[in-house]
Amino acid sequence: MTRTFEDIEVGAVHDVGSFEATEAEIGSFAERFDPQPIHVDPASAAESMYDGLIASGWYTASASMRLLVDGFFSDTVSMGSFGVEELRWRTPVRPGDVVSVELEVLDKTESSSREDRGYVENEVRGHNEDGEEVVYWRATNIIGRRE
Amino acid sequence: MTRTFEDIEVGAVHDVGSFEATEAEIGSFAERFDPQPIHVDPASAAESMYDGLIASGWYTASASMRLLVDGFFSDTVSMGSFGVEELRWRTPVRPGDVVSVELEVLDKTESSSREDRGYVENEVRGHNEDGEEVVYWRATNIIGRRE
Secondary structure, eight states: OOOGGGGGOOEEEEEEEEOOHHHHHHHHHHHHHOOHHHHHOOOHHHHHHHHHHOOHHHHHHHHHHHHHHTGGGBBEEEEEEEEEEEEEEOOOOTTTOOEEEEEEEEEEEESSTTTEEEEEEEEEEEEEETTTEEEEEEEEEEEEOOO | OOOOOEEEEEEEEEEEEEEEOHHHHHHHHHHHHHHOOOHOOOHHHHHTTTTSSSOOOHHHHHHHHHHHHHTGGGBEEEEEEEEEEEEEESSSOOOEEEEEEEEEEEEEEEEEOTTEEEEEEEEEEETTSSSSSEEEEEEEEEEEEEO
């Protein structure tokens, strides 16, 4: 079944699984996209306020996105997004952490100008294995309606 | 010179250069982190409202971050960030687009509780070669003060 705007339930929480933030992937992502010492230099990171290497927040968000695609958007008529509000990295992600991700539907509104779509506001949360929230964002996605 | 909180000028605009969103990198990023058809499947993307492949917004943000690190944060006493507000993907990025990125300092405030740091609010904007804004975000960064 392909999920359309009509099928989306306000208040539903979709568990989309977890990923392991491996040292290798934290490192390769940061080397290309965010080579700050706290992400790529173990010695310097150990002396920082973070007391060791932490993942780039952009890596954590991107790896969470992968789970959202596999576990929600791939079987939804998804037409993109306007962007994200309030992207927060509340607790650092460290090598070996396992991050569990869920999406909660906050609200949905039919488009007033286009019959083929609606707007779905959702909240994404990722928690580490100790139950601490490591990433949070709120976004509005454009979702297709049934023909 | 290492830039500290004191050196940061409200209103200053820092041009941090540009990156090319190559088809290869758009594809490899999306295969791992955002494998939606509009990012990885040329035939399906051609039939979508985007009329062809577009980059994942997470790729555009991450590639912009790299320029911000090289052109600003690497010579700044950067102590991380609380997160991002209002991350927007206003115009799709397509293979071959060249995105120029700038950071504008909006405001700065000394920490009232910790003498070693201050908070800098900034705005990041990326434009394609036609001058269209493709990515925008506002963030607050924690910046070290001089000893």
